[in-house]
Amino acid sequence: MRIILITSGTKGGTGKTTLAVNMAVVLAYELRNKAQYPVVLLDLGLDSGTATMLLLGDVRAEIPYTLADYLMGRIPDPLSTLYVKTWQVGDETFRLVFTASISQYPGQVRIDRYLLRGLLNAIAAVSPFYVIIDPPALGLSYDVLTTLLEVSNNVVLVAVPDHSSVRAISNVVNLMRELKVENRLLRPILNMLNIKYPVDASTGLPWTKLVRDVVNIEPHVVPYDELFPIVRQALEIESLKLSFYESPALDSIFKYVDYLMEAVPPEGQK
Numbered sequence: 110m111r112i113i114l115i116t117s118g119t120k121g122g123t124g125k126t127t128l129a130v131n132m133a134v135v136l137a138y139e140l141r142n143k144a145q146y147p148v149v150l151l152d153l154g155l156d157s158g159t160a161t162m163l164l165l166g167d168v169r170a171e172i173p174y175t176l177a178d179y180l181m182g183r184i185p186d187p188l189s190t191l192y193v194k195t196w197q198v199g200d201e202t203f204r205l206v207f208t209a210s211i212s213q214y215p216g217q218v219r220i221d222r223y224l225l226r227g228l229l230n231a232i233a234a235v236s237p238f239y240v241i242i243d244p245p246a247l248g249l250s251y252d253v254l255t256t257l258l259e260v261s262n263n264v265v266l267v268a269v270p271d272h273s274s275v276r277a278i279s280n281v282v283n284l285m286r287e288l289k290v291e292n293r294l295l296r297p298i299l300n301m302l303n304i305k306y307p308v309d310a311s312t313g314l315p316w317t318k319l320v321r322d323v324v325n326i327e328p329h330v331v332p333y334d335e336l337f338p339i340v341r342q343a344l345e346i347e348s349l350k351l352s353f354y355e356s357p358a359l360d361s362i363f364k365y366v367d368y369l370m371e372a373v374p375p376e377g378q379k
């Protein structure tokens with residue numbers, strides 16, 4: 110099972126949740142014939158529950174247990190925090206497993222490394238090819254980031270065209286070096302969410318170059334997309350009767366998923 114951490118370091122609001130949810134849905138779709146539950150989305154944005162709400166829609170009341178209950182020690186079995194969403198496309202179905210992560214205890218839930226390992230062991234029982242980790246919504250502490258690096262194998266850095274964002278991913282790269290972790294850095298993503306201009310006005314350099322200089326890998330650009338704040342989720346685009354290709358950001362996420370499946374191929378299930 111490949112565990113992929115999406116992170117922007119301490120910078121918030123860079124589109125991580127949007128990218129994580131869409132990547133997870135697209136991956137689950139692409140691998141629908143290879144496993145019953147090919148992908149698990151681990152939503153650690155406990156205080157906001159954004160990913161969970163995107164996936165569940167409005168049926169909060171129907172969730173008996175959330176990941177917060179598990180991390181607070183109120184339930185012993187992390188499997189009871191996993192939910193499945195099923196999509197029907199034509200006469201085919203595919204499924205995404207995700208943690209229901211809405212916190213009833215805002216600001217109180219700690220991400221404990223032993224409990225997190227317990228959760229990942231439980232997820233391994235589902236035999237997914239990929240686990241996508243959407244990190245906490247608010248500024249990530251180095252402590253939590255270190256824990257997340259420890260439990261994952263691959264890292265996707267997400268930056269927006271903003272100097273503080275480039276600095277934040279540079280700090281992650283430095284931390285990884287300092288800790289001598291073995292996580293593989295995948296192609297970083299430059300998410301153009303707040304700007305349509307590819308060149309930084311203060312240095313005259315393209316943002317792609319500024320990101321590449323930090324990570325040493327050419328970034329993958331996800332363009333600004335006015336559909337994203339409205340729909341956010343891959344399959345919603347379909348339900349609005351738009352094709353994937355009418356959404357430039359989603360089209361770009363499909364391309365990133367193709368890259369991902371080649372760079373870290375789905376391993377045979379054990």
Ligand SMILES: Nc1ncnc2c1ncn2[C@@H]1O[C@H](COP(=O)(O)OP(=O)(O)O)[C@@H](O)[C@H]1O
Nearest residue numbers: 122123124125126127302332333334337338358
């Ligand atoms: N490429 C994009 N184009 C336009 N809007 C985007 C794009 N990516 C993300 N957004 C919007 O930016 C906002 C913040 O995204 P979110 O995924 O919640 O960020 P984070 O998880 O990093 O805090 C959301 O309203 C989302 O729809």
Ligand SMILES: [Mg+2]
Nearest residue numbers: 125126154246
């Ligand atoms: Mg988020």
